[in-house]
Amino acid sequence: MALFPLLRPLVFRLDPERAHGLTIDLLRLRTGTAFRPEPQHTPRLETTVAGLAFANPVGLAAGFDKHAEVFGPVLSLGFGFVEVGTITPLPQPGNPKPRLFRLVEDRAVINRYGFNSEGQEVAFQRLHRRMATRGRVGVNIGANKDSPDRIADYAEGVRRMAPVADYLTVNISSPNTPGLRELQDEGALRDLLAAVQEARAPGGPPVFLKLAPDLGEGEPRQIVRAAIDHGVDGLIVSNTTVTRPSLRSRHAGESGGLSGAPLKALALDALRRFRSESGGELPLIGAGGIASAEDAWERIRAGASLVQLYSAMVYEGPGIAQRIGRGLERLLERSGYASIAEAVGTE
Numbered sequence: 506m507a508l509f510p511l512l513r514p515l516v517f518r519l520d521p522e523r524a525h526g527l528t529i530d531l532l533r534l535r536t537g538t539a540f541r542p543e544p545q546h547t548p549r550l551e552t553t554v555a556g557l558a559f560a561n562p563v564g565l566a567a568g569f570d571k572h573a574e575v576f577g578p579v580l581s582l583g584f585g586f587v588e589v590g591t592i593t594p595l596p597q598p599g600n601p602k603p604r605l606f607r608l609v610e611d612r613a614v615i616n617r618y619g620f621n622s623e624g625q626e627v628a629f630q631r632l633h634r635r636m637a638t639r640g641r642v643g644v645n646i647g648a649n650k651d652s653p654d655r656i657a658d659y660a661e662g663v664r665r666m667a668p669v670a671d672y673l674t675v676n677i678s679s680p681n682t683p684g685l686r687e688l689q690d691e692g693a694l695r696d697l698l699a700a701v702q703e704a705r706a707p708g709g710p711p712v713f714l715k716l717a718p719d720l721g722e723g724e725p726r727q728i729v730r731a732a733i734d735h736g737v738d739g740l741i742v743s744n745t746t747v748t749r750p751s752l753r754s755r756h757a758g759e760s761g762g763l764s765g766a767p768l769k770a771l772a773l774d775a776l777r778r779f780r781s782e783s784g785g786e787l788p789l790i791g792a793g794g795i796a797s798a799e800d801a802w803e804r805i806r807a808g809a810s811l812v813q814l815y816s817a818m819v820y821e822g823p824g825i826a827q828r829i830g831r832g833l834e835r836l837l838e839r840s841g842y843a844s845i846a847e848a849v850g851t852e
């Protein structure tokens with residue numbers, strides 16, 4: 506891990522999707538060995554959210570381990586949890602390449618993958634074989650692009666993946682499947698959440714809903730109400746943005762979802778809106794532009810019970826989870842709070 510600063514210039518010379526594929530291959534090499542996929546265990550950072558105990562509150566966001574291939578090695582990097590997916594019911598190729606861009610000067614990423622997925626059957630088999638560890642594995646589910654009934658795809662995902670998931674995420678906020686984000690509109694959202702609720706079996710895993718940062722004035726309120734009415738266990742705020750805050754990189758004009766540093770302010774603002782609408786009634790998971798312990802702490806104080814990141818690992822390397830974990834411990838100690846849970850929403 507200490508080698509990353511030396512390797513970064515070489516990695517950045519590769520096409521981004523190829524570099525990602527190589528990273529997955531390297532991590533996969535560790536799957537077969539005798540190592541145990543344990544997250545960093547620091548008793549002070551332990552926290553329980555939606556009835557699930559997490560070894561620490563720092564997770565790897567969806568999109569890195571799309572096909573559930575390397576969740577074990579990822580946990581051993583120090584993440585308290587990893588969210589695999591998005592996984593669609595049937596396999597599908599996603600959008601044509603190139604579809605992933607590094608915006609180095611902006612410490613950002615644009616992607617328009619469009620749910621390339623090996624499908625739920627393959628992912629189920631991989632997850633089924635996993636060892637029991639303290640590390641949590643969430644499964645992020647989506648709809649097939651050509652599905653005649655997207656709501657039915659989510660219900661199917663809940664039924665099929667629940668037995669192998671510590672939690673499920675209903676992802677209706679990817680900007681790269683045309684029309685998907687419209688499921689966040691009130692009427693459609695209520696129909697979707699009713700179908701998801703019906704698909705859940707008693708004693709099954711908690712269900713989180715993942716949202717876009719690009720929401721209109723009244724939308725957080727409607728979403729919070731619908732989520733509470735339909736028994737959703739938490740909200741992930743947020744996915745990538747389709748907006749383009751001022752960017753310097755030559756890839757700024759690429760279409761797709763923007764993540765990383767330029768998303769930070771937007772995602773934090775969205776989190777605050779959801780916190781103020783929910784008043785702490787629904788656990789929130791903060792994501793978007795988190796790159797340091799200070800960023801994670803700010804998100805926790807703004808109402809997040811857990812945080813997730815992806816883009817910052819591209820720039821900071823695989824040691825980022827441990828660095829944030831250590832930094833959070835220090836911040837917690839300095840603040841005088843006894844636990845992460847105590848610090849949630851205290852800004």
Ligand SMILES: Cc1cc2nc3c(=O)[nH]c(=O)nc-3n(C[C@H](O)[C@H](O)[C@H](O)COP(=O)(O)O)c2cc1C
Binds near residue numbers: 605614616766815
């Ligand atoms: C290359 C890439 C692929 C992604 N794929 C998914 C995905 O399949 N499903 C999903 O819910 N979010 C996906 N995301 C969004 C991330 O999970 C996260 O919400 C977003 O990137 C904001 O966090 P960050 O700024 O730390 O990257 C993806 C992000 C990136 C950069």
